[in-house]
Amino acid sequence: MNVGQFDRRITIEYPVSSTDPNYGTPITVWTLLATVWANVQDVLPSRSESVQQGLETARNQSRIRFRYRSDVTSAMRITVLGATDRVLQIVGGPAELGRHEYTEIVCEQYSS
Helix, strand or coil, X not given: CCCCCCCXXXXXXXXXXXXXXXXXXXXXXXXXXXXXXXXXXXXXXXXXXXXXXXXXXXXXXXXEEEECCCCCCCCCEEEECCCCCEEEEEEEEEEEECCCCEEEEXXXXXXX
């Protein structure tokens, strides 16, 4: 199966909920699950802009493949490491490619 080169480093993080000790309000902290090599492909844009609550936003989707992991869920987030790190929300997947060979997810980055 040809999935391209794993030429980008990504981090996979999961949310941990806790309570602020000073104010008692709930807070979410992102905790590192793994740092892995991946193939990141940006999806070509097409009508990805919308207006939400009066604010124009653009959604940039990316398809990310990496060696199979059974512990990745759609509640996690991905950070693509580079000159400027990109934090992405998982919106599709994870899907298994082959027999425990690769995992593929679809992520979105929002901008306003």
